[in-house]
Amino acid sequence: xxxxxxxxxxxxxxxxxxxxxxxxxxxxxxxxxxxxxxxxxxxxxxxxxxxxxxxxxxxxxxxxxxxxxxxxxxxxxxxxxxxxxxxxxxxxxxxxxxxxxxxxxxxxxxxxxxxxxxxxxxxxxxxxxxxxxxxxxxxxxxxxxxxxxxxxxxxxxxxxxxxxxxxxxxxxxxxxxxxxxxxxxxxxxxxxxxxxxxxxxxxxxxxxxxxxxxxxxxxxxxxxxxxxxxxxxxxxxxxxxxxxxxxxxxxxxxxxxxxxxxxxxxxxxxxxxxxxxxxxxxxxx
Amino acid sequence: xxxxxxxxxxxxxxxxxxxxxxxxxxxxxxxxxxxxxxxxxxxxxxxxxxxxxxxxxxxxxxxxxxxxxxxxxxxxxxxxxxxxxxxxxxxxxxxxxxxxxxxxxxxxxxxxxxxxxxxxxxxxxxxxxxxxxxxxxxxxxxxxxxxxxxxxxxxxxxxxxxxxxxxxxxxxxxxxxxxxxxxxxxxxxxxxxxxxxxxxxxxxxxxxxxxxxxxxxxxxxxxxxxxxxxxxxxxxxxxxxxxxxxxxxxxxxxxxxxxxxxxxxxxxxxxxxxxxxxxxxxxxx
Numbered sequence: 145x146x147x148x149x150x151x152x153x154x155x156x157x158x159x160x161x162x163x164x165x166x167x168x169x170x171x172x173x174x175x176x177x178x179x180x181x182x183x184x185x186x187x188x189x190x191x192x193x194x195x196x197x198x199x200x201x202x203x204x205x206x207x208x209x210x211x212x213x214x215x216x217x218x219x220x221x222x223x224x225x226x227x228x229x230x231x232x233x234x235x236x237x238x239x240x241x242x243x244x245x246x247x248x249x250x251x252x253x254x255x256x257x258x259x260x261x262x263x264x265x266x267x268x269x270x271x272x273x274x275x276x277x278x279x280x281x282x283x284x285x286x287x288x289x290x291x292x293x294x295x296x297x298x299x300x301x302x303x304x305x306x307x308x309x310x311x312x313x314x315x316x317x318x319x320x321x322x323x324x325x326x327x328x329x330x331x332x333x334x335x336x337x338x339x340x341x342x343x344x345x346x347x348x349x350x351x352x353x354x355x356x357x358x359x360x361x362x363x364x365x366x367x368x369x370x371x372x373x374x375x376x377x378x379x380x381x382x383x384x385x386x387x388x389x390x391x392x393x394x395x396x397x398x399x400x401x402x403x404x405x406x407x408x409x410x411x412x413x414x415x416x417x418x419x420x421x422x423x424x425x426x427x428x429x
Numbered sequence: 430x431x432x433x434x435x436x437x438x439x440x441x442x443x444x445x446x447x448x449x450x451x452x453x454x455x456x457x458x459x460x461x462x463x464x465x466x467x468x469x470x471x472x473x474x475x476x477x478x479x480x481x482x483x484x485x486x487x488x489x490x491x492x493x494x495x496x497x498x499x500x501x502x503x504x505x506x507x508x509x510x511x512x513x514x515x516x517x518x519x520x521x522x523x524x525x526x527x528x529x530x531x532x533x534x535x536x537x538x539x540x541x542x543x544x545x546x547x548x549x550x551x552x553x554x555x556x557x558x559x560x561x562x563x564x565x566x567x568x569x570x571x572x573x574x575x576x577x578x579x580x581x582x583x584x585x586x587x588x589x590x591x592x593x594x595x596x597x598x599x600x601x602x603x604x605x606x607x608x609x610x611x612x613x614x615x616x617x618x619x620x621x622x623x624x625x626x627x628x629x630x631x632x633x634x635x636x637x638x639x640x641x642x643x644x645x646x647x648x649x650x651x652x653x654x655x656x657x658x659x660x661x662x663x664x665x666x667x668x669x670x671x672x673x674x675x676x677x678x679x680x681x682x683x684x685x686x687x688x689x690x691x692x693x694x695x696x697x698x699x700x701x702x703x704x705x706x707x708x709x710x711x712x713x714x
Contacts, residue, residue: 251561268557275556275606276536276598303625311609313561320605321560324596324619331624334609339616340588 147373147398148297155296156289156410160203163417167205170424177424178207179237179263179416180229184222185215185245189380194241200413206420209235219248223256230258236424237263239416242314251313260427263419266314274321282419287319289411290353290374291328297400299372305348306330309362309389310355315376319353342366354389362390370399376408432658432683433582440581441574441695445488448702452490455709462709463492464522464548464701465514469507470500470530474665479526485698491705494520504533508541515543521709522548524701527599536598545712548704551599559606567704572604574696575638575659576613582685584657590633591615594647594674595640600661604638627651639674647675655684661693 167177179201183194194210201208211225222240229238238261240253254266262270265284273281294301306323310316311334323330330351335342337356346352346366354362355376367373377389388404395401402408452462464486468479479495486493496510507525514523523546525538539551547555550569558566579586591608595601596619608615615636620627622641631637631651639647640661652658662674673689680686687693 251563254561268554268561268563270553270557271560272553272555272557275560275602276539276553277596277602278536278553303623305626305630311562311611317560317562317606317609320619321602324602324605324621326596329621329623331618331620331627331630333616333618334605335616336609336614338588338614341590342616345616 147395147401149395150293150297150400150402150407152289152293152402152407153410155293156414159292159411159414159418160200163204163206163414163421166421166425170421170428171205173428175424175428176207177205177237177420178209178235179239179420180209180211180232180235181239181241182211182213182222182225182229183241184213184217184248187243190241190243196413197239197416200417201420204417204421206417215245217245217248219252222248222253226253226256230256230261233427235261236427237261237420239264261423263416263423265318265419271313271318274318274325277325279325282422283322283415284314284318285412285415285419286315286355286376286408287322289408289415290319290376291322292415293374293402293408293411294351294372297372299351299400301351302329304330304350306332306351306353307345307349308332308334308353308355309336309342310357310376311336312355315355319355323351323353356389358389359387360389360391362394364391364393364397367394367397369397371397372400373398374402374408375404378404378409432680432686434680435578435582435685435687435692437574437578437687437692438695440578441699444577444696444699444703445485448489448491448699448706451706451710455706455713456490458713460709460713461492462490462522462705463494463520464524464705465494465496465517465520466524466526467496467498467507467510467514468526469498469502469533472528475526475528481698482524482701485702486705489702489706491702500530502530502533504537507533507538511538511541515541515546518712520546521712522546522705524549546708548701548708550603550704556598556603559603559610562610564610567707568607568700569599569603570697570700570704571600571640571661571693572607574693574700575604575661576607577700578659578687578693578696579636579657582657584636584685586636587614589615589635591617591636591638592630592634593617593619593638593640594621594627595642595661596621597640600640604640608636608638641674643674644672645674645676647679649676649678649682652679652682654682656682657685658683659687659693660689663689663694
């Protein structure tokens with residue numbers, strides 16, 4: 145027995161190939177999709193993430209520009225950079241790498257990016273369209289990557305119980321909205337650090353998306369046999385190495401499970417590329 | 430035994446009194462809060478709703494203007510009217526009464542109202558702020574009225590199970606977001622017409638918000654003894670009279686229950702007045 149381990153890298157590659165084809169089509173029309181990434185400070189993990197995004201751009205033929213700001217930057221400086229990129233008609237996607245230096249309001253920055261260039265999908269306008277059940281906007285990359293995994297694996301979602309662990313504006317909340325939307329039709333529960341009895345809700349769930357950022361919080365005994373378990377959490381352990389929110393023994397109980405790393409991570413980057421292509425197409429329409 | 434029946438009219442009156450005081454303060458500063466209501470077509474129920482909103486404005490000292498359009502109107506005409514109201518610095522709140530005549534896109538109309546004048550709280554920007562966990566925007570009136578009822582009755586919400594039946598952009602989805610937000614901290618499930626096993630989820634829930642628009646769908650046998658049951662549904666029965674989504678016998682099982690009518694309805698109007706006051710204050714800040 146044991147869960148089918150989902151190869152997010154391979155599903156992500158498929159998406160990158162589709163994006164590459166779309167990019168070629170646009171280039172033939174004289175448009176080179178262009179992503180601008182703003183990174184402030186020296187956080188090594190953030191620099192790795194940005195490098196991975198640049199690599200994915202290269203793979204797809206998307207032009208990428210990195211704007212580096214010092215750790216001592218302030219919100220005014222970041223907003224000035226974003227404003228210039230908003231006005232630059234040759235830039236189609238803008239993202240400001242998280243986390244920004246301490247004390248800088250990330251939500252204010254997310255709200256400063258033009259919704260049509262907001263390839264992270266964090267602008268309130270894009271999130272609000274999701275509440276309206278309108279999937280035509282730019283969707284947050286991680287939750288839309290999770291939906292792609294579920295679809296790709298043929299997971300039955302309509303009418304089924306889905307549990308989202310975590311209520312961040314970036315993952316948990318938009319994930320719940322996407323799972324509950326018409327056409328997907330899951331019955332969605334949002335649980336979080338203040339929730340009581342999470343274990344029992346977990347046991348009833350056909351789909352579990354763990355996005356708490358707490359290493360190995362989801363235990364094997366919490367999971368319904370055959371459940372579809374998606375692990376969004378990624379924590380750096382003190383003793384070294386990475387851990388997801390899902391305990392390894394869950395793989396003996398679940399029917400499907402995403403690994404950490406190599407599960408949701410590559411999907412997030414693939415959806416970012418897909419969003420950048422979408423932006424470039426729509427801005428030039 | 431039997432549930433405590435919640436007098437939404439009385440809680441709503443308290444809110445209207447607070448709004449009246451706030452309106453007086455603004456009038457002393459030379460600002461008369463002003464709500465513009467656009468109504469298209471002859472639907473008798475809509476005209477009753479609009480009349481009730483006008484009366485609430487009178488009660489609070491808010492100026493109200495009604496713009497009536499014929500049933501034969503089109504979206505361009507409604508957008509022109511909204512645009513003029515957006516530009517009118519003496520109008521602080523704008524709402525377009527639902528339903529609009531058949532074939533007209535209500536979401537497009539909601540998106541055309543300036544977010545700062547969107548007293549219904551339906552603009553994607555306001556809904557998106559809710560996803561971000563930012564409660565500073567204009568919140569949809571019915572769900573924020575439900576939160577006020579829960580708070581006013583001292584309902585314990587933190588960590589508790591809440592079930593929202595219905596996933597509309599106007600009630601169900603924003604309701605779920607508000608219940609799950611930090612500070613309220615409920616564990617929220619969104620169920621809908623495609624959900625399986627709703628009865629079992631209902632039985633586990635400490636708070637039930639029924640917003641399906643299906644008369645008496647929530648039965649006494651579905652409800653956990655002592656639960657807090659909020660009935661948002663309101664349907665006109667063929668045999669005459671109004672019915673909520675909650676079956677009458679639930680009052681023997683629940684701990685708290687809102688009646689239909691006289692429960693959530695008056696709260697919705699009270700929150701609309703509260704939003705109009707908020708708009709008038711902020712536009713003039």
